[in-house]
Amino acid sequence: xxxxxxxxxxxxxxxxxxxxxxxxxxxxxxxxxxxxxxxxxxxxxxxxxxxxxxxxxxxxxxxxxxxxxxxxxxxxxxxxxxxxxxxxxxxxxxxxxxxxxxxxxxxxxxxxxxxxxxxxxxxxxxxxxxxxxxxxxxxxxxxxxxxxxxx
Amino acid sequence: xxxxxxxxxxxxxxxxxxxxxxxxxxxxxxxxxxxxxxxxxxxxxxxxxxxxxxxxxxxxxxxxxxxxxxxxxxxxxxxxxxxxxxxxxxxxxxxxxxxxxxxxxxxxxxxxxxxxxxxxxxxxxxxxxxxxxxxxxxxxxxxxxxxxxxx
Amino acid sequence: xxxxxxxxxxxxxxxxxxxxxxxxxxxxxxxxxxxxxxxxxxxxxxxxxxxxxxxxxxxxxxxxxxxxxxxxxxxxxxxxxxxxxxxxxxxxxxxxxxxxxxxxxxxxxxxxxxxxxxxxxxxxxxxxxxxxxxxxxxxxxxxxxxxxxxx
Amino acid sequence: xxxxxxxxxxxxxxxxxxxxxxxxxxxxxxxxxxxxxxxxxxxxxxxxxxxxxxxxxxxxxxxxxxxxxxxxxxxxxxxxxxxxxxxxxxxxxxxxxxxxxxxxxxxxxxxxxxxxxxxxxxxxxxxxxxxxxxxxxxxxxxxxxxxxxxx
Numbered sequence: 001x002x003x004x005x006x007x008x009x010x011x012x013x014x015x016x017x018x019x020x021x022x023x024x025x026x027x028x029x030x031x032x033x034x035x036x037x038x039x040x041x042x043x044x045x046x047x048x049x050x051x052x053x054x055x056x057x058x059x060x061x062x063x064x065x066x067x068x069x070x071x072x073x074x075x076x077x078x079x080x081x082x083x084x085x086x087x088x089x090x091x092x093x094x095x096x097x098x099x100x101x102x103x104x105x106x107x108x109x110x111x112x113x114x115x116x117x118x119x120x121x122x123x124x125x126x127x128x129x130x131x132x133x134x135x136x137x138x139x140x141x142x143x144x145x146x147x148x149x150x151x
Numbered sequence: 152x153x154x155x156x157x158x159x160x161x162x163x164x165x166x167x168x169x170x171x172x173x174x175x176x177x178x179x180x181x182x183x184x185x186x187x188x189x190x191x192x193x194x195x196x197x198x199x200x201x202x203x204x205x206x207x208x209x210x211x212x213x214x215x216x217x218x219x220x221x222x223x224x225x226x227x228x229x230x231x232x233x234x235x236x237x238x239x240x241x242x243x244x245x246x247x248x249x250x251x252x253x254x255x256x257x258x259x260x261x262x263x264x265x266x267x268x269x270x271x272x273x274x275x276x277x278x279x280x281x282x283x284x285x286x287x288x289x290x291x292x293x294x295x296x297x298x299x300x301x302x
Numbered sequence: 303x304x305x306x307x308x309x310x311x312x313x314x315x316x317x318x319x320x321x322x323x324x325x326x327x328x329x330x331x332x333x334x335x336x337x338x339x340x341x342x343x344x345x346x347x348x349x350x351x352x353x354x355x356x357x358x359x360x361x362x363x364x365x366x367x368x369x370x371x372x373x374x375x376x377x378x379x380x381x382x383x384x385x386x387x388x389x390x391x392x393x394x395x396x397x398x399x400x401x402x403x404x405x406x407x408x409x410x411x412x413x414x415x416x417x418x419x420x421x422x423x424x425x426x427x428x429x430x431x432x433x434x435x436x437x438x439x440x441x442x443x444x445x446x447x448x449x450x451x452x453x
Numbered sequence: 454x455x456x457x458x459x460x461x462x463x464x465x466x467x468x469x470x471x472x473x474x475x476x477x478x479x480x481x482x483x484x485x486x487x488x489x490x491x492x493x494x495x496x497x498x499x500x501x502x503x504x505x506x507x508x509x510x511x512x513x514x515x516x517x518x519x520x521x522x523x524x525x526x527x528x529x530x531x532x533x534x535x536x537x538x539x540x541x542x543x544x545x546x547x548x549x550x551x552x553x554x555x556x557x558x559x560x561x562x563x564x565x566x567x568x569x570x571x572x573x574x575x576x577x578x579x580x581x582x583x584x585x586x587x588x589x590x591x592x593x594x595x596x597x598x599x600x601x602x603x604x
Contacts, residue, residue, distance in 0.1 A: 027212035030181070030203035052181035061178035062240045063218020070213050089213045090420060091444055093244035093395055093546040095573050095593060097566045112591055113550045117419065118392060118446065120548050120591065138565055138573065140548060140593050142393055142444060144420070241571060242595055244395040244546055246422050246442060248415045263440055264399045268570065269543060269597070271397050271440065289414055289422065291397060291442050293544055293595060295571065329514035332483070332505035354483035363480035364523050364542045369516020391515045395546035 010038045010079045017083060018043070018075050025071065033068050035075070041111035043075040048104040060100035065107075065125050065137050069094060072109030073121035073141040080114045086146050087119070094123060094139030102127035105136065112140075119143045161189045161230045168234060169194070169226050176222065184219050186226070192262035194226040199255040211251035216258075216276050216288050220245060223260030224272035224292040231265045237297050238270070245274060245290030253278035256287065263291075270294045312340045312381045319385060320345070320377050327373065335370050337377070343413035345377040350406040362402035367409075367427050367439050371396060374411030375423035375443040382416050388448050389421070396425060396441030404429035407438065414442075421445045463491045463532045470536060471496070471528050478524065486521050488528070494564035496528040501557040513553035518560075518578050518590050522547060525562030526574035526594040533567045539599050540572070547576060547592030555580035558589065565593075572596045 009015065015038045022028060022035050028045075031053055037044035045068045047053060053064040070089055078087045106126045113120040123139035160166065166189045173179060173186055179196075182204055188195035196219045198204060204215040221240055229238045257277045264271040274290035311317065317340045324330060324337055330347075333355055339346035347370045349355060355366040372391055380389045408428045415422040425441035462468065468491045475481055475488055481498075484506055490497035498521045500506060506517040523542055531540045559579045566573040576592035 021207045024207040025212060026202040026205040027215050051177040054177040056172045056175040057237075061176060061218065062221050062243075063214065064178050066217045066221070067212065067214020070217070086208075089247050091244065091246040091393070091422075091442075092213075093242065093593060095242040095566075095595060096240050097573060113548075113588070120393075120550060122591075135566070138575075138593065140393075140546060140591065142548060242544070242573075242593075244442060246415075246444060248422060264397075264437070271399060271544075273440075286415070289424075289442065291395060291440065293397060323509045326509040327514060328504040328507040329517050353479040356479040358474045358477040359539075363478060363520065364545075365516065365520020366480050368519045368523070369514065372515050372519070388510075391549050393546065393548040394515075395544065397544040398542050 008039055010040050013083065014038065014079050018078055022075065027067060028071060031064060031067065038075070038079060040079050041076055041114070043072045043079065043109050045072045045107045046104050049102060060105055062096050065096065065100050065105060066094050068105065068107040069109070069123040069125050069137060069139055070141065072107040073123050074109070074143060076109035076111050076121050077114070077119040077143045080111060081145055084147070087143050088146055090142040090144050092123065092139055092141035094137055096137050098134065098136050100125065100127050100136040102129040104128050117145060119145065159190055161191050164234065165189065165230050169229055172229070173226065178218060179222060182215060182218065189226070189230060191230050192227055192265070194223045194230065194260050196223045196258045197255050200253060211256055213247050216247065216251050216256060217245050219256065219258040220260070220274040220276050220288060220290055221292065223258040224274050225260070225294060227260035227262050227272050228265070228270040228294045231262060232296060235298070238294050239297055241293040241295050243274065243290055243292035245288055247288050249285065249287050251276065251278050251287040253280040255279050268296060270296065310341055312342050315385065316340065316381050320380055324377065329369060330373060333366060333369065340377070340381060342381050343378055343416070345374045345381065345411050347374045347409045348406050351404060362407055364398050367398065367402050367407060368396050370407065370409040371411070371425040371427050371439060371441055372443065374409040375425050376411070376445060378411035378413050378423050379416070379421040379445045382413060383447060386449070389445050390448055392444040392446050394425065394441055394443035396439055398439050400436065400438050402427065402429050402438040404431040406430055419447060421447065461492055463493050466536065467491065467532050471531055475528065480520060481524060484517060484520065491528070491532060493532050494529055494567070496525045496532065496562050498525045498560045499557050502555060513558055515549050518549065518553050518558060519547050521558065521560040522562070522576040522578050522590060522592055523594065525560040526576050527562070527596060529562035529564050529574050530567070530572040530596045533564060534598055537600070540596050541599055543595040543597050545576065545592055545594035547590055549590050551587065551589050553578065553580050553589040555582040557581050570598060572598065
């Protein structure tokens with residue numbers, strides 16, 4: 001899955017579908033996160049630094065780092081689904097590699113394997129300060145595709 | 152570690168130290184989480200339901216569930232440290248067992264192994280609705296003890 | 303799932319089915335592992351100490367420890383399936399808590415959540431020396447139920 | 454860490470040190486595994502297909518796949534250590550992406566982050582059949598550096 005196509009844009013339909021779903025995630029707007037890239041099998045989410053997302057030493061809280069990483073992976077999986085499917089996180093594992101600092105963090109979710117039922121994603125988070133982009137977390141996530149619940 | 156002592160209270164000094172650290176976590180107060188139990192090797196954190204912590208279907212967001220689970224495990228490890236040490240999350244893995252619903256979720260962090268450098272915790276999260284308490288997530292976490300940075 | 307029923311025996315049919323499958327795992331007999339308990343939602347596997355299962359310092363190799371833990375969890379899930387289903391490991395995470403030493407190690411797989419498609423198990427491994435039983439590894443595993451392939 | 458240097462060879466001293474340690478792992482020779490590449494921060498291990506490493510359907514057992522992945526990551530970390538240090542696996546998480554089949558499997562351990570105490574590695578396993586190389590497992594591992602025990 002990790003080829004150049006991931007750096008392109010997803011179809012307008014998929015982009016619309018994902019942005020709509022993201023906008024319904026109360027947590028993402030409460031944290032101040034926003035989607036910055038939607039490619040086929042790859043989604044980027046940015047979270048700006050502010051006191052509301054910190055741990056006790058002023059770095060990004062592992063929970064905030066994980067939340068945007070989890071959402072980036074979920075939507076990366078979602079880009080490869082048909083319009084009537086939903087995605088749920090089965091589980092993920094994340095290593096916090098370094099204190100997460102910077103103007104913002106950027107979470108990148110990338111599909112490693114897209115199966116009929118299960119999808120596996122790589123999760124990467126970077127601390128960004130001006131031109132500097134430093135890895136702060138790395139993880140792996142399993143997702144399940146489910147039929148959209150009746151509206 | 153999983154004996155009855157964990158259901159008792161930690162020393163007043165440890166309780167104070169943990170509450171002070173928790174109060175400095177901008178994310179926890181921004182989410183609306185609060186510590187409800189501090190025992191030796193075990194900490195409980197509650198997160199009430201509200202739109203600001205949801206995913207797109209109105210359940211608790213996996214990121215919110217993980218954030219309180221991670222903090223519960225971190226503080227559980229912290230209860231067994233001397234006063235001049237700090238704790239950092241090395242990594243954790245969490246399974247989302249069921250949609251997280253209820254009046255609130257309760258995260259329980261329990262120390263499985265407390266070593267000189269590394270601590271391993273079990274993470275459990277329950278969805279609580281009135282008298283009903285249902286497991287919604289289960290995880291495992293590795294933490295490292297570090298010297299407190301100079302103030 | 304973690305109630306006393308797990309300490310009972312599984313049905314003779316389930317025990318037979320699991321023993322037959324286990325006997326077809328070339329790796330388990332090559333390592334010298336054997337099933338010692340088959341309860342509903344819980345399976346124990348023992349691996350005796352011998353040079354063929356060690357790492358460079360003479361302890362049980364993490365790979366051997368993981369292999370029996372993975373099999374114990376897989377068969378624990380299998381005890382709760384109908385006779386025509388198969389189980390595959392989706393993923394697992396394991397912490398090596400202490401050097402694995404002893405006459406043998408005992409892996410215990412316990413079902414935490416049994417769903418229609420996915421099952422989540424807890425994995426525990428103990429180093430056993432005479433009367434002494436010490437935790438050496440702790441993990442969590444996700445499994446998927448699949449239809450038995452045509453013979 | 455993931456730059457071209459990883460595709461080069463480690464120093465003769467490091468290669469010797471790692472081969473010696475590997476040769477003392479009873480499990481690796483019992484399984485029939487061998488090291489095929491030792492680069493700075495990257496190690497490859499091959500495991501040929503044979504009945505002794507299978508699960509009940511004739512594929513490579515997840516435990517065998519994990520064992521070589523764990524060793525590949527451990528030795529990848531080891532390439533970056535001074536000669537008097539040892540490495541222990543703290544934990545790892547692995548997703549089994551597809552049934553592991555082929556003439557042999559190849560495990561690739563790559564250092565993502567090398568710290569003073571902890572190292573984090575990416576684990577990849579491929580099923581190889583002639584010219585075809587297919588991903589069968591993907592994981593992430595945490596290791597700790599310890600002083601070599603007195604001989």
